Amino acid sequence: MPEDIRKNFSSDNVVRVCPEVMQALMEANDGSASAYGNDAYTSALDARFGEVFESEVAVFPIVTGTASNSLALSALVSPFGSVVCDESAHIQNDEGGAPEFFMHGAKIVTIPSGNGLMQPSALSHTINEKKAAGLLAPPIQALSLTQASEWGLVYQTDHLTSLSKVAHAEKLTVHLDGARLGNAIASLGCTPAETTWKAGVDVLTFGGTKNGAMAAEAVVFFLNDRTRPFVENFKRRIKRSGHLWSKHRFLSAQLLALLKNNxxxxxxxxxxxxxxxxxxxxxxxxxxxxxxxxxxxxxxxxxxxxxxxxxxxxxxxxxxxxxxxxxxxxxxxxxxxxxxxxxxxxxxxxxxxx
CATH class of the missing domain: 3.90.1150.10 (Aspartate Aminotransferase, domain 1)
Structure with a gap:
């Protein structure tokens, strides 16, 4: 077998940084820039993501997916509340209790599906069940979905829309864990907008690390009446959690490189x-x-x-x-x-x- 064969299929986290992102990091490394996200690269994120997703957005670059998911949910859920997700979700099984930690003890409620794709009827049942329990159950305040799912399957856009409609009718905010969103969009053949805010998603964790970045994710708020109240203090949540980089430009440069020319x-x-x-x-x-x-x-x-x-x-x-x-x-x-x-x-x- 040739020696240059790449044998590690354990994850898309294990591979090298893609050349375009590495080049962008090298270019961002030239000279000085304002700290804590006040640099030209970070300032450009809202406009660039807005173009790609065809929406007014507020974008916050974060270094890890765990922190991105956890910080996003911490803005959406009260310490006495809960977030509902599929039983296979990363936030439930693979993030070491970080979401609960960042949410100050809020609960994660899971729904079984068998294939990682939540059904609207199951979501309605769970919401009604928790509402009937009154003070005995933490109120569900957010729905977190994963696209592509933990089993590699992809939500069709009408499926996402149906779930979002159930959530919004109950005044839940919809969060999408998009660690592999690019793979889902490539599979669906749709636009980024169609599988996010047009399908009812309010807040997106945009995955970069699994798709060629060195270490870069983003929390993207699609600005609407539900999300605007969460945006004002979100940067303070980032700072308080220790995720506000002084050299934030190196996160933002990676994200901009990924979005350039698709x-x-x-x-x-x-x-x-x-x-x-x-x-x-x-x-x-x-x-x-x-x-x-x-x-x-x-x-x-x-x-x-x-x-x-x-x-x-x-x-x-x-x-x-x-x-x-x-x-x-x-x-x-x-x-x-x-x-x-x-x-x-x-x-x-x-x-x-x-």
Missing amino acids: LWLRNAQHANIMAQRLSTGLQALPNATLPYATQSNEIFIALPEHLVQKLEKGGFGFYRWPTPAGVDGTMIRLVTSFDTREKDVDALLDYIAT
Whole structure:
């Protein structure tokens, strides 16, 4: 096998920074700039994101996805309130209690779905159930959705719209965890606006790190009557939490580079294409089962244990995953990225098939 094969399919977090973002960082490193977000790069974010999303926005760059989600929710939910999400959501399972910490103890309420895509009827049931409990249950004040979902599936825009309508009727604010939003948009073939504020999303966590940035996310408020009250003091939340960088320009420069010439969408489209190539090849293996369609850049596939061990011995990186009930074999997750090449995918498929 050629030595330059990239074998790590464990996450889109493990790859290098894309060249355009690295170039932007180098250019931002020239000379001095005002600190704490008062630089020209950060000042340009609202206008640039507004162009891309076709909306008036307030944008706050943050260094990590965990902090972005947690800070966004802290603005939307009172300490005595709660946020509802799918049971598979990152904020529930993978952020180490950070959302509850930032929300000063507010509760996370989860809804089972089986595939990471919440249903409007289940949301209505949960809201009504908590309302009926009165003071015994923290009031639900926000809905958090994940696009693409934790199982790599993508909400259709009408599905998002239906969920948002249920939430808004109950005066909930809608938050979207968009760590892989670019992959979802590339899969849907829609515009950024159509799968966000036009579908009822009020606040977006825009993912950059998984899509080519060194370390850059953003909390994006789509300005409307629900969100405007949250914006005024949001920068103080960032400062209080220790996430206001003195050299904020280096976060903003990465985000601007991703948005330039739709780099973020081109990166995501490439990652999706590589995922389809890998998924198709793996499905051809004997006794392989794909419980969830490959709609973004994550592949969840159950393989015979001996093939999983073979991949491990071959040095290929991936995560073992809980195998759904009724599925034979061992579930694994593989993730592609902007940096995945056809020869990387083909090397894995050739290796496991021999």
